[in-house]
Amino acid sequence: MSVLELQEVDVFYGDFQALFKVSFKVEEGQTFACIGANGGGKSTLLRTIAGLQRPTSGKVLFHGDPVDQVPAHDRVGMGIALVPEGRRVFPSLTVFENLQIGAYGGRKGDWNTDSVMELFPLLKPLVKRQASSLSGGEQQALAIGRALMANPQLLLLDEVSLGLAPVVIKRIYEAMVHLVDTGTTILVVEQDVQHVLTVADHVACFLEGRISLEGKPSDLSSEAITAAYFGM
């Protein structure tokens, strides 16, 4: 059974339709990459899976069960964690407190404040600092760490490398491989197409709210990806 399945999902913001009958499956242990131009609906897709956006029609299934009626905070406890676009750390709380909040769902697993610090050594000296005093990149690392604290089965990463130094991006990509080895399934939105295709085993290209191309990176030519990207 697929970890995640979307069946003909439509999502609207007011009159504006962001997703059109989007359907796909994500299998356990997969690294599923969503690529595509901005405005393609990738962030909306992640928000919908996390429960921050309700589809007007269609279904979201997690381990075969519909979760459309499950509020976002309960989905965390079920094992779905989101690293949102724009970091969204709790500015008045410390780094440590932000991480603790990530764990409120109470799921057991390998992730705790120590293992997160091991992944992001840059957070170590900042642990007592207020999150609002962190630099942009440090906040991004914290947002990823906070999501890991939920010990998710399905990790949703939106714009994972945004604002991070190349050395940290490298670390995150290494960590993604490690996460998959420990049984986590990853759905990642990324603008750095070449980089993400080195770790993804499935890729979907979004164009104006629809999937314009889907498959294994090894089966897709760079010409096909470029064409799907720009709608040519």
Place this chain on the structure above:
Amino acid sequence: MTVVLETTGLRKSFGGVQVIDDLSVALNEGEALGIVGPNGAGKTTLFNLITGVYRPDAGRVTFKDKDITHLPRQDRCREGIGRTFQIPKPFADMSVFENVLVCAAYGRGMSERASYVRCVETLDLTKLSPKANKQAGALPLLDRKRLELARALAGDPSVLLLDEVAGGLTESEVDALIETIRDLHREGISIIWIEHVVHALLAVVGRIVAISFGRNLIEGDPNEVMCSDEVQACYMGGTPI
């Protein structure tokens, strides 16, 4: 070469954390300068010290031979220092044109008539003219980044500070943005650009200053700086060449 903007021996700490520690950066007139450094190196804090968001604990900021260290931020803006922010925060309910107009009128104290003229010019420069009447909150990312540029440019600054404008854009969008920034540079604006999208930076700047832990690490020719052992070790994460 004339130095247009210079920081000398800047220091800034927050609580017990020394974020900027004896940092000196000089920007020549008409130059495009890149700043790189690991996360938390103090890059954005440097901009905040130059623009007056923070006051330094020690050191000086000079702009066109004038000491502006103690000038309030609105005055620095009116003197001709424009900046963009990492996360664009336009006035979402206002049109693109109105957003830029506010910055021309208040950011430089232009008359109403002059503001309108400058607004049209700025939208043209940033290729936003076709979207002038769109609501700012509804813009896609590339246009939000362009609007961020337009707002910084509305006051007709002689120095433009860019804070990670290429982040989050697709490759073709980055290319489009590079073109626009090159156009601005050709117009004679001096630029300091903080950017993690290294190839974008290398396409525009003539010199790079690398900083780490709030200190000057190395500076010079962009390719030499990026290939240096220091930058490879603390920033790129590659093996030193």
